[in-house]
Amino acid sequence: MSAYEAVIGLEVHVHLATASKLFCSCPNSFGDEPNTNVCEVCSGMPGVLPVLNRKAVEYATRMALAIHAQINQRSQFARKNYFYPDMPKDYQISQFELPLCEHGWLDITVNGQKRRIGITRIHMEDDAGKNIHPQGENFSYVDLNRAGTPLIEIVSEPDLRSAEEAVAYLKKLHAMVVSLGISNGNMEEGCFRCDANVSIRPRGETKLGTRTELKNLNSFRNVQRAIEFEIARQSDLLDDGEKVIQETRLYDANRNLTAPMRSKEDAQDYRYFPDPDLLPVVITDEELAEWAATQPELPEARMARYMGELQLPEQDAEQLCSDPHLAELFEKTCALGAQPKKAANIMLGMLLREINQTGVSSADLKITPEAIAELVTIIGNGTISAKIAADIFPELMKGDVMPTALVKERGLVQVSDTGAIDAAVQKVIDAHPAEVEAYKGGKTKLVSFFVGQVMREMRGKANPAMVNEALARLLGQN
Known part of the structure; x- marks a missing residue:
């Protein structure tokens, strides 16, 4: 000191x-x-x-x-x-x-x-x-x-x-x-x-x-x-x-x-x-009475509302409310029906990453609340994975495209077909016998390696939850 x-x-x-x-x-x-x-x-x-x-x-x-x-x-x-x-x-x-x-x-x-x-x-x-x-x-x-x-x-x-x-x-x-x-x-x-x-x-x-x-x-x-x-x-x-x-x-x-x-x-x-x-x-x-009565909501009050009504963690609420432009975008996204915590995750993850990398001001963002709300929906219903969402997010920042249309155009819809995923998992298992042996010997952290290999095999389009389930099942059989 x-x-x-x-x-x-x-x-x-x-x-x-x-x-x-x-x-x-x-x-x-x-x-x-x-x-x-x-x-x-x-x-x-x-x-x-x-x-x-x-x-x-x-x-x-x-x-x-x-x-x-x-x-x-x-x-x-x-x-x-x-x-x-x-x-x-x-x-x-x-x-x-x-x-x-x-x-x-x-x-x-x-x-x-x-x-x-x-x-x-x-x-x-x-x-x-x-x-x-x-x-x-x-x-x-x-x-x-x-x-x-x-x-x-x-x-x-x-x-x-x-x-x-x-x-x-x-x-x-x-x-x-x-x-x-x-x-x-x-x-x-x-x-x-x-x-x-x-x-x-x-x-x-x-x-x-x-x-x-x-x-x-x-x-x-x-x-x-x-x-x-x-x-x-x-x-x-x-x-x-x-x-x-x-x-x-x-x-x-x-x-x-x-x-x-x-x-x-x-x-x-x-x-x-x-x-x-x-x-x-x-x-x-x-x-004085008129101006006091017509004061807009200030960041501290907004933060308390996010934590109370929307059940956001304090850190998420504080981050959003520290930038009124982000808070306004978040409000509009939630008004369209997006689940608040999932919308906050996208904004404080993918969106802030793009802001930091491109230097664009939050006041000049072109991405729309409709695009963020739709992204929350298609991640939630399994149409795309979070990884694919992150991959297409830079395009969404341009403001002239919606995520569903972009995903279909690029053929990025998430694969949830059990047969296709099982086939890819079995192919990865067959190609890495040494890692399979090590996994069975107690090195269970190797499951991350197998997930990565399967996602690479399926070009990132496999349903992550189904990949993990298939790995647990098929590794146990080998």
């Missing part, structure tokens, strides 16, 4: 999936031609006035409700002053002293241990634009399409104690924002990203150590690797009698290291003051 304890807090930025930007009517759209979704307001022209997007307030409040937070029905926008080329106003409109909500929490489970992580606040703000640095060129471009995009920043307490806990917390937040429908959560597009504040202290110490802020964390894997590297780096410094410097560090995923970016700013460096162009944000009692 290390002599040091890590203390980690996360600042998570979530793009809200509104149709327009936070303070103007420009489209809130990713991937368009640079500088096409820009107007006088989001480009920071003098004399223009921002107008608040009310839908962004609703989305932010729904997240506040989901984390059990104290909602401030009167909050205030402030100007956060700093200069950077992608910030055309030279300040960001954010919230400081009066945020949308405070004092929330969510529970995480890591290695069987449940922990409650405090959430300091959620505040609304607009995003900056994007700097583009062409490789090998001595200049940069600025794309202001993203400038003015509505964000919420979710700031945790420094309650996380490991990289694993940080990732578990992030994954739970991610599932929540997608389930709520307030964001698509796409990390590659920057719709869900985080900065990590990391410090260490001797075990048993209560005073916080000097923290560094890590940026450029655009995947769950990179969050874990960056935090682990930073904990090790800070430990080495203290072991050598050196001090940790408070600074912002950039994570380099290719080299798996963090490097200094700039000195870490404190609140006074930003010279916050209330935005004089914006009235306080007021949430009425009626709005």
Whole structure:
């Protein structure tokens, strides 16, 4: 065990999936031609006035409700002053002293241990634009399409104690924002990203150590690797009698290291003051009651339902509910009559394998719930074996074919003819006398060898249960 304890807090930025930007009517759209979704307001022209997007307030409040937070029905926008080329106003409109909500929490489970992580606040703000640095060129471009995009920043307490806990917390937040429908959560597009504040202290110490802020964390894997590297780096410094410097560090995923970016700013460096162009944000009692009453089912409640009503094991339920897109596909599959446990087995086995191998996002899956439900049926009634199902699954992922039609087209219907299976088993037994003798001598694990040989003989189409029955019967006779 290390002599040091890590203390980690996360600042998570979530793009809200509104149709327009936070303070103007420009489209809130990713991937368009640079500088096409820009107007006088989001480009920071003098004399223009921002107008608040009310839908962004609703989305932010729904997240506040989901984390059990104290909602401030009167909050205030402030100007956060700093200069950077992608910030055309030279300040960001954010919230400081009066945020949308405070004092929330969510529970995480890591290695069987449940922990409650405090959430300091959620505040609304607009995003900056994007700097583009062409490789090998001595200049940069600025794309202001993203400038003015509505964000919420979710700031945790420094309650996380490991990289694993940080990732578990992030994954739970991610599932929540997608389930709520307030964001698509796409990390590659920057719709869900985080900065990590990391410090260490001797075990048993209560005073916080000097923290560094890590940026450029655009995947769950990179969050874990960056935090682990930073904990090790800070430990080495203290072991050598050196001090940790408070600074912002950039994570380099290719080299798996963090490097200094700039000195870490404190609140006074930003010279916050209330935005004089914006009235306080007021949430009425009626709005709050309506939004609370129309909250969708969140992953934790869905997981409990899967374990209770559908009798899924906890691990299966947790895996499905950690990805709202998978959970939705599972729900639709079960609604078509598929047995839940068998549908879950296919999705958490064959489907996740294809996702991992191809890199396709669960949000972009083409396989239909009808195809999965039909696959459950034809495996269950013996038309095909699980092995054949696995073989044809990549084709089903394309979304333009159903399993029954594909099986018939390729002649893959499972053989359940006793005579044919007995003949194949006898042929295998005759071809391997040494293995038969060893089996009879007590090496019963050789039955797996015989099953494999029979399946090869019958091109994978034999009914596995009937093969095992025939082997037991015929090996006993030889």
